[in-house]
Amino acid sequence: MEEKVEWYLDFVDFSYRAKNDDLIAKFKIKPAKGFSIDEAAGRVASESSVGTWTTLASLTPSVKELMAKAYKIDNSFVWVAYPYTLFEPRNMPQILSSIAGNIFGMKAIASLRLEDVVWPEKLMRSFKGPKFGVEGIRDLLKVTKRPLLASVPKPKLGLTHKEHAAYGYDAWIGGLDLLKDDENLTSQSFNNFEFRAKETFRMRDKAEKETGERKSYLINITSETKEMIRRAKLVKELGGEYVMIDIITSGWSALQTLRDVCDELGLAIHAHRAFHAAFTRSIEHGMSMNLVAEISRIIGVDQLHIGTVVGKLEASKEEVLTLKEKLTTSRNGWKGMKKVFPVSSGGLHVGLIPRLLSMLGTDIVVQVGGGVWGHPSGGRAGARALRDAIDSYMNNIPLDEYAKKSRELREALQKWGRQTYI
Numbered sequence: 001m002e003e004k005v006e007w008y009l010d011f012v013d014f015s016y017r018a019k020n021d022d023l024i025a026k027f028k029i030k031p032a033k034g035f036s037i038d039e040a041a042g043r044v045a046s047e048s049s050v051g052t053w054t055t056l057a058s059l060t061p062s063v064k065e066l067m068a069k070a071y072k073i074d075n076s077f078v079w080v081a082y083p084y085t086l087f088e089p090r091n092m093p094q095i096l097s098s099i100a101g102n103i104f105g106m107k108a109i110a111s112l113r114l115e116d117v118v119w120p121e122k123l124m125r126s127f128k129g130p131k132f133g134v135e136g137i138r139d140l141l142k143v144t145k146r147p148l149l150a151s152v153p154k155p156k157l158g159l160t161h162k163e164h165a166a167y168g169y170d171a172w173i174g175g176l177d178l179l180k181d182d183e184n185l186t187s188q189s190f191n192n193f194e195f196r197a198k199e200t201f202r203m204r205d206k207a208e209k210e211t212g213e214r215k216s217y218l219i220n221i222t223s224e225t226k227e228m229i230r231r232a233k234l235v236k237e238l239g240g241e242y243v244m245i246d247i248i249t250s251g252w253s254a255l256q257t258l259r260d261v262c263d264e265l266g267l268a269i270h271a272h273r274a275f276h277a278a279f280t281r282s283i284e285h286g287m288s289m290n291l292v293a294e295i296s297r298i299i300g301v302d303q304l305h306i307g308t309v310v311g312k313l314e315a316s317k318e319e320v321l322t323l324k325e326k327l328t329t330s331r332n333g334w335k336g337m338k339k340v341f342p343v344s345s346g347g348l349h350v351g352l353i354p355r356l357l358s359m360l361g362t363d364i365v366v367q368v369g370g371g372v373w374g375h376p377s378g379g380r381a382g383a384r385a386l387r388d389a390i391d392s393y394m395n396n397i398p399l400d401e402y403a404k405k406s407r408e409l410r411e412a413l414q415k416w417g418r419q420t421y422i
């Protein structure tokens with residue numbers, strides 16, 4: 001036998017007027033069979049603030065003041081206001097254990113999605129935000145207008161550290177700004193982190209000398225937190241400017257720690273979002289990628305993947321544009337918090353560049369793996385083709401026209417055309 005306890009409706013109050021420093025969460029809720037949306041909303045507000053499954057023998061006025069309120073319901077969307085005092089500043093795990101915690105598993109709820117949050121400004125400001133942001137990164141690389149260009153060696157795993165560094169050299173000499181590690185390349189038996197770091201930075205310095213351009217390396221330090229700190233320090237010693245972190249698999253606490261460490265070391269953070277789709281992809285259950293982007297910006301990453309629309313991974317145009325907006329807006333509470341460089345990646349090749357840039361603009365990082373390393377004449381030609389495709393866009397020259405004088409671009413277009421490969 002399962003019983004309903006009706007005090008949950010005390011957490012629903014349509015007359016409540018949200019305060020300036022309340023945290024507002026917008027949920028999409030599908031109640032389980034036999035429960036109304038109000039009953040489900042009350043349970044969400046209760047379990048994510050001060051309540052539990054039963055009435056309590058004592059509830060002091062000061063605890064009552066901390067009750068979250070579901071104050072607006074529109075079909076399946078529910079807005080809940082949380083008093084500021086419920087949260088510990090500078091503690092993202094605590095904030096998420098509240099608003100994105102037990103509630104996802106309640107029996108009274110068939111499915112639940114945390115769609116959006118309005119952050120109290122003082123809670124947001126208790127975190128660091130990006131250290132470099134779009135402008136800082138552009139200054140660092142001395143690239144003022146065009147998109148930044150990155151490439152991840154493919155095959156993603158199995159290259160030795162020497163091979164990896166040689167791939168980097170080709171990417172840089174071919175015209176790209178950034179070499180990126182793949183999300184699952186860390187320090188394996190075939191490619192040790194320290195060896196890779198030393199050799200790749202050596203090749204980076206060589207490429208910088210030969211091209212006269214700034215070149216950098218997004219080296220993946222993802223690991224257990226103390227080991228990440230050790231790797232970040234090594235990157236700094238070797239003359240790196242960036243670390244890459246798989247932010248979701250590493251966790252928000254680790255990211256907060258690394259944000260502090262990178263502050264001291266003066267390193268930028270490239271955030272890879274591997275695993276996000278496990279909880280962002282369903283439109284019925286989990287959390288929106290928009291929120292992942294906001295949390296990342298608040299803690300303070302400098303670059304984050306947003307998707308491509310035209311590439312291999314699932315994302316609508318609207319979603320990707322909203323993500324870009326979340327990372328770069330200066331409106332509302334975001335004023336003064338640096339912008340995160342949006343990274344567009346996943347199944348990109350030169351034939352998709354015009355569509356990609358006309359949709360997302362040129363203030364992005366374009367990241368291409370297979371579309372560089374699958375070039376018929378090899379990676380260096382693939383990198384050149386990408387740089388040429390970007391130059392053609394920046395100079396308003398149609399791709400096919402530009403391809404007449406770029407063999408590398410021509411060959412890439414012959415192989416991939418303009419279509420998407422999934």
Ligand code: CAP
Binds near residue numbers: 183347369
């Ligand atoms: C891209 C990539 C990235 C994805 C992740 C890959 O390589 O390195 O991990 O972009 O997705 O391994 O797939 P390709 P997202 O250029 O060869 O596709 O950017 O959406 O987070």
Ligand code: MG
Binds near residue numbers: 152183
């Ligand atoms: Mg990858």
